[in-house]
Amino acid sequence: MTQESDHGRMAATQGSRIDAYVDRYAARATGMVASEIRALFAVASRPEVVSLAGGMPYVTALPLDVVGELVSDLVARRGPVALQYGSGQGDPHLREQICEVMRLEGIDAGPDDVVVTVGSQQALDLITRIFIDPGDVVLAEGPSYVGALGTFSAYQAKVVHVAMDNEGIVPESLAQTIYALKAAGSRIKFLYTVPTFQNPAGVTLSVARRRQVLEICQRAGVLIIEDNPYGLLGFDGEPMRALRADNADGVVYLGSFSKTLAPGFRVGWALAPHAIREKLVLAMESAVLSHSSFTQLAVGQYLATQPWREQIKTFRELYRERRDALLDALEALMPAECTWTRPKGGFFVWASLPEGLDSKAILPRAVAERVAFVPGTGFFTDGGGARHMRLSYCYPEPERIREGVRRLARVIEQEMQLRDTFGTGYAPDHGGVDTPGPDIA
Amino acid sequence: MTQESDHGRMAATQGSRIDAYVDRYAARATGMVASEIRALFAVASRPEVVSLAGGMPYVTALPLDVVGELVSDLVARRGPVALQYGSGQGDPHLREQICEVMRLEGIDAGPDDVVVTVGSQQALDLITRIFIDPGDVVLAEGPSYVGALGTFSAYQAKVVHVAMDNEGIVPESLAQTIYALKAAGSRIKFLYTVPTFQNPAGVTLSVARRRQVLEICQRAGVLIIEDNPYGLLGFDGEPMRALRADNADGVVYLGSFSKTLAPGFRVGWALAPHAIREKLVLAMESAVLSHSSFTQLAVGQYLATQPWREQIKTFRELYRERRDALLDALEALMPAECTWTRPKGGFFVWASLPEGLDSKAILPRAVAERVAFVPGTGFFTDGGGARHMRLSYCYPEPERIREGVRRLARVIEQEMQLRDTFGTGYAPDHGGVDTPGPDIA
Numbered sequence: 001m002t003q004e005s006d007h008g009r010m011a012a013t014q015g016s017r018i019d020a021y022v023d024r025y026a027a028r029a030t031g032m033v034a035s036e037i038r039a040l041f042a043v044a045s046r047p048e049v050v051s052l053a054g055g056m057p058y059v060t061a062l063p064l065d066v067v068g069e070l071v072s073d074l075v076a077r078r079g080p081v082a083l084q085y086g087s088g089q090g091d092p093h094l095r096e097q098i099c100e101v102m103r104l105e106g107i108d109a110g111p112d113d114v115v116v117t118v119g120s121q122q123a124l125d126l127i128t129r130i131f132i133d134p135g136d137v138v139l140a141e142g143p144s145y146v147g148a149l150g151t152f153s154a155y156q157a158k159v160v161h162v163a164m165d166n167e168g169i170v171p172e173s174l175a176q177t178i179y180a181l182k183a184a185g186s187r188i189k190f191l192y193t194v195p196t197f198q199n200p201a202g203v204t205l206s207v208a209r210r211r212q213v214l215e216i217c218q219r220a221g222v223l224i225i226e227d228n229p230y231g232l233l234g235f236d237g238e239p240m241r242a243l244r245a246d247n248a249d250g251v252v253y254l255g256s257f258s259k260t261l262a263p264g265f266r267v268g269w270a271l272a273p274h275a276i277r278e279k280l281v282l283a284m285e286s287a288v289l290s291h292s293s294f295t296q297l298a299v300g301q302y303l304a305t306q307p308w309r310e311q312i313k314t315f316r317e318l319y320r321e322r323r324d325a326l327l328d329a330l331e332a333l334m335p336a337e338c339t340w341t342r343p344k345g346g347f348f349v350w351a352s353l354p355e356g357l358d359s360k361a362i363l364p365r366a367v368a369e370r371v372a373f374v375p376g377t378g379f380f381t382d383g384g385g386a387r388h389m390r391l392s393y394c395y396p397e398p399e400r401i402r403e404g405v406r407r408l409a410r411v412i413e414q415e416m417q418l419r420d421t422f423g424t425g426y427a428p429d430h431g432g433v434d435t436p437g438p439d440i441a
Numbered sequence: 442m443t444q445e446s447d448h449g450r451m452a453a454t455q456g457s458r459i460d461a462y463v464d465r466y467a468a469r470a471t472g473m474v475a476s477e478i479r480a481l482f483a484v485a486s487r488p489e490v491v492s493l494a495g496g497m498p499y500v501t502a503l504p505l506d507v508v509g510e511l512v513s514d515l516v517a518r519r520g521p522v523a524l525q526y527g528s529g530q531g532d533p534h535l536r537e538q539i540c541e542v543m544r545l546e547g548i549d550a551g552p553d554d555v556v557v558t559v560g561s562q563q564a565l566d567l568i569t570r571i572f573i574d575p576g577d578v579v580l581a582e583g584p585s586y587v588g589a590l591g592t593f594s595a596y597q598a599k600v601v602h603v604a605m606d607n608e609g610i611v612p613e614s615l616a617q618t619i620y621a622l623k624a625a626g627s628r629i630k631f632l633y634t635v636p637t638f639q640n641p642a643g644v645t646l647s648v649a650r651r652r653q654v655l656e657i658c659q660r661a662g663v664l665i666i667e668d669n670p671y672g673l674l675g676f677d678g679e680p681m682r683a684l685r686a687d688n689a690d691g692v693v694y695l696g697s698f699s700k701t702l703a704p705g706f707r708v709g710w711a712l713a714p715h716a717i718r719e720k721l722v723l724a725m726e727s728a729v730l731s732h733s734s735f736t737q738l739a740v741g742q743y744l745a746t747q748p749w750r751e752q753i754k755t756f757r758e759l760y761r762e763r764r765d766a767l768l769d770a771l772e773a774l775m776p777a778e779c780t781w782t783r784p785k786g787g788f789f790v791w792a793s794l795p796e797g798l799d800s801k802a803i804l805p806r807a808v809a810e811r812v813a814f815v816p817g818t819g820f821f822t823d824g825g826g827a828r829h830m831r832l833s834y835c836y837p838e839p840e841r842i843r844e845g846v847r848r849l850a851r852v853i854e855q856e857m858q859l860r861d862t863f864g865t866g867y868a869p870d871h872g873g874v875d876t877p878g879p880d881i882a
Binding site for chain 2: 018019020021022024025026027028029032033034056057059060062064065067068069071072073074075076079080081082083084085086118119121122125129130131132133136147150151154155189223249258262263264265266273274275276278279281282283285286287288289290291292293294295298
């Protein structure tokens, strides 16, 4: 290309919306296109719509006066530190407190192996950055957390889904998948799993299967990324023992204060074997220099001065009531052909539609009826999930949840009538990101 | 590799510091090794050492009581928003305020083209992510900001330095470099420049040259990344007109509140042509979901309620006094063979040592004498900078700066004597990251 033609092209597109840079992006950026469905979610954020789509925690349940005092006290006592750059690894005292939190799940770890990240999403990004070359394989539950799938695809990983059922990953499927991939010469870099109160399926890996999954991965030399944002939000009994609690060298554990305190601070973490942790810190510095000292110290002060275990209990009760509202409403109102999971913690129910219905095609009609959900296809990279949807109960109040299900059931019934009259017809997949942005409830 | 050998190897390294994952990292991670010099900077952070090494702003000059009130007021008035997830693009009102800040540098832009990032470091990371395939060329001043060079190399870019002098980038060198690279078939993705009060050189691109650089890049179809954290910290007269002010389609502008307010909030931004901005938002969501609502709203509240222009003036006066202290001390104390730049704003002076001296080899002796600086080699990717050092005057008080230069001059004089007695001998380059972590003053 000559200098003149470049010049002419840039001049021709001055001020227009044509992308003058279309042929200059990195290969990884070519798939970075927002899907049409995002516009729909923007509509879904209107107050008249009951959103069962987003994963926003109900932060209004926090003692806001206490949080307000705490942050002003932080500035008064430690302002010059809170307002300054911090270390790439994160505040040392907060890292000790994080170890204390993880002990609730049976994890015995020291602060030197913890890296504080901008939400656990950043931990996912950094882990992927240091492990994934284009074409490398990541194993993930099917369905799996959409934010993780987006990150894996941003680094051009090939995601291979492993079957799961109501007890989580099916060990036989995991072993067979690993065997087949290795036989085919694929480079498997890690298994990504949300073992407890999974997003989006709401299921939990059973105790027996935890042992099996650990054994299979250790034998095959496959690192496990255990993403556990909901682990402390169980509705019955004690927290599950983390996978990391039984294997310190083969598991990277990701945690977050987004659900146990508040996502607005963006404080998450990774607990990693030493060598990986070293690379994570360097990747962290390259990505953002350091996390916000202010929000790290605010979380630290909260943990040091407030009854945080009690607050988690408050959240648990709140979400349990909403889960009950959702399950009861589904039971009472949904057509008999629909099925769904029964989560024992966390934020999400995974529902299956009758044969011949497509959740993505239904979404616009649902939004018109003032209810929103996330279509299942976003949680798979292989086209799966068309008959499924994620329903979240974390944000709307119980009465709103019931009203949302009422509207949704009506839409589904109408769709079934159309199906029975005209036959099935799946909507084409337009590609792109099929889920709401982080701020859409 | 068989499953058994994998298993055996993992078992053999249980609990040890051997990296069991050494052959599994991505290609981009192989260079991620901390250099030995970082241990030295840890020593340099001791209070008895005068650090002319770090780029920490003097946040103690902020009205801490006001900041404390402001954040507690924020929680009281807008807690449920401040503690919640935000949008990937950033708070809309803050983006409007950012446009107001940029108007001081002649930029006319709307909030829709702004993306709020975790410091401008993250903007650099995201820009590199969407543009750089391994082997692509990034043009950068020689010397250039080490944090940017680290990010470019993390994405396997090839950095080609463009000559600069006391008026910034030399346009003829830029044109020739572009011509030669294009002739050789290289893919030049962008020019990265810190045109105003450059880090580390402390020089500023002259008005005449700004026009030339814009013209050369536009003619060649080379995007410009204008990184401008220090633009409002000039010691004389009005802020310089930004490159972005004269070309909206060919420049991505990066800004930050780290130096005009406080780095502890980690609030920076990118202003980009529309199509690039769209990809930046998707990359942002993939990297961290969204920035901290809390810190974004805190910065917004600060801008809305406080005399922020006056505060910048306070910072300017403070840094001017420290620059004067550094320049006066250098003039009075340094050996005649040394030279240095005379910055008109920002944080840094770039000093050149006498022939035959190596700044990296000198650093351990300087730290033993209780003074620290950053060796010049970290600011080049091509081995340049051995006779140079970056001296920062932003953090220590004037009397400490003078004492630091006194110690440094003594070390350099001793080195010159050794050179005259024994001849020159450069220290070997051990590779890795040659600069302090973000929290080392």
